[in-house]
Amino acid sequence: MSLPASKQRENTVFWWMGWITLTILTFFLAAWFWTGVIASRYGTMDRPGAPALWVAAVFGSWMLLLVPLIVVMYNKVDRAYEDVRLAREAAASEKARKGFTIRSILVEEPDRLLPKAAAKNLKSVPETIRQGYQSKGHLVTAVLKDGRRVDNVFVLDREQVLGVYDRTTLDFRIADIVELIPADLDRLPAFRPEKWLRLDGKGTSP
Numbered sequence: 001m002s003l004p005a006s007k008q009r010e011n012t013v014f015w016w017m018g019w020i021t022l023t024i025l026t027f028f029l030a031a032w033f034w035t036g037v038i039a040s041r042y043g044t045m046d047r048p049g050a051p052a053l054w055v056a057a058v059f060g061s062w063m064l065l066l067v068p069l070i071v072v073m074y075n076k077v078d079r080a081y082e083d084v085r086l087a088r089e090a091a092a093s094e095k096a097r098k099g100f101t102i103r104s105i106l107v108e109e110p111d112r113l114l115p116k117a118a119a120k121n122l123k124s125v126p127e128t129i130r131q132g133y134q135s136k137g138h139l140v141t142a143v144l145k146d147g148r149r150v151d152n153v154f155v156l157d158r159e160q161v162l163g164v165y166d167r168t169t170l171d172f173r174i175a176d177i178v179e180l181i182p183a184d185l186d187r188l189p190a191f192r193p194e195k196w197l198r199l200d201g202k203g204t205s206p
Helices: 005-041 050-099 116-122
Strands: 137-144 149-156 160-165 177-182 196-198
Touching: 005 050, 116 137, 116 177
Parallel strands: none
Antiparallel strands: 137 149, 137 177, 149 160, 160 196
């Protein structure tokens, strides 16, 4: 269970304060240790070379002590960036889900299947949607037995009607389709997701 954003920020601030405090403490620890060692074995800082020896010893050991702290810091920062990335992706996904609402009604699959004669129209027609989807589909105008034309019908896998645009109900029988005319891709309307009517029941009710 993830912590609230405010709690995460508070924990991050405390962690950084602790890391900075440990960094400072390790320096004073190294300085205290080597000051005593050099004073007892080499002499006071008045002796030639003593200051240089003290600087080399203190900063050298301090750098060694900082290695695990730097590793921990790197892992913490990497995890923080990953958490931010995941949070952004989740927020973007939620926004897209809420903004991409398609109306839906349930038409049983046998009633969505195209007549074989009409489906033959699409055999040599390139798919309108080819990449980024597991299924391939065509955007077509459907011509009915009574002469009516239904624009912007989406046909899935050259065999069934999955959706129609700008309709709240399915006011024709798919079995009455006698011809499918590929849509002119250069003259398509500015589609709005909420105006699609999906026929497999996967979506929100109109």
